Amino acid sequence: MNILNVTCLTKTYGKSENKCEALKEVTLSIEKGKFTSIVGPSGSGKSTLLHCMAGLDTPTSGKVLLDGQDIFSLSEEKLSALRRQKLGFIFQSFNLIPVINVYENIVLPITLDNRKVDREYIEGIVSILGINDKMNKFPNELSGGQQQRVAIARALSNKPEIIFADEPTGNLDSKSTEDVVMLLKMCVDKFGQTLVMITHNNDIAKLSDVCITIKDGEVLKNG
Numbered sequence: 001m002n003i004l005n006v007t008c009l010t011k012t013y014g015k016s017e018n019k020c021e022a023l024k025e026v027t028l029s030i031e032k033g034k035f036t037s038i039v040g041p042s043g044s045g046k047s048t049l050l051h052c053m054a055g056l057d058t059p060t061s062g063k064v065l066l067d068g069q070d071i072f073s074l075s076e077e078k079l080s081a082l083r084r085q086k087l088g089f090i091f092q093s094f095n096l097i098p099v100i101n102v103y104e105n106i107v108l109p110i111t112l113d114n115r116k117v118d119r120e121y122i123e124g125i126v127s128i129l130g131i132n133d134k135m136n137k138f139p140n141e142l143s144g145g146q147q148q149r150v151a152i153a154r155a156l157s158n159k160p161e162i163i164f165a166d167e168p169t170g171n172l173d174s175k176s177t178e179d180v181v182m183l184l185k186m187c188v189d190k191f192g193q194t195l196v197m198i199t200h201n202n203d204i205a206k207l208s209d210v211c212i213t214i215k216d217g218e219v220l221k222n223g
């Protein structure tokens, strides 16, 4: 079953001689409960695609249907609520908030939405991620690998249907990379979540259920 359907997605940056067609009529689907990797050369449009699929960026034309709902037909307010409630994001730079502690960072997507924190669920995630003793620390007191685990916990805290990850292990050493990828894969297998991850790492791409290759803004291979 598809959770996300992308149709004829085009994204053009700039005008006339500065014009850059980052995405050219991309059509693809993301299967629910699967790990999809997105690979391709630098500048091929991977991040642009991910950002448009996640409603973080608006395409020039085309549609993104999440659970059958056209996300760009929503008001900005409804779209941000949908992002907070249904989607989780993990970036290469961890984007943690430095002035609040680890626990507050993790539950931020929930508290921003004025929802009640499911403490038992959060405790489960942080213990699987091995950061349960770091809850009162501040992000800058942690290593890169630990900060990325916090970012993963934050992405999972609102029980998202889809986790979008843009090169999440780009700043990590090989051991932390392996740990983080195995943890994300486990979320797919154990919690039935859908994971869409951009990676330059072929070993990671091999672990995915579906691998989409992007080149010059077009889908080269989907399978």
Ligand SMILES: Nc1ncnc2c1ncn2[C@@H]1O[C@H](COP(=O)(O)OP(=O)(O)OP(=O)(O)O)[C@@H](O)[C@H]1O
Pocket (backbone or CB within 6 Å): 013, 014, 020, 021, 022, 040, 041, 042, 043, 044, 045, 046, 047, 048, 049
């Ligand atoms: N905000 C922007 N303004 C203008 N051009 C942009 C902008 N963002 C991206 N581009 C261009 O769009 C194209 C696709 O960029 P994108 O970041 O999606 O590629 P990518 O495959 O994710 O690259 P990388 O692997 O290096 O991160 C590139 O040619 C890039 O220069």
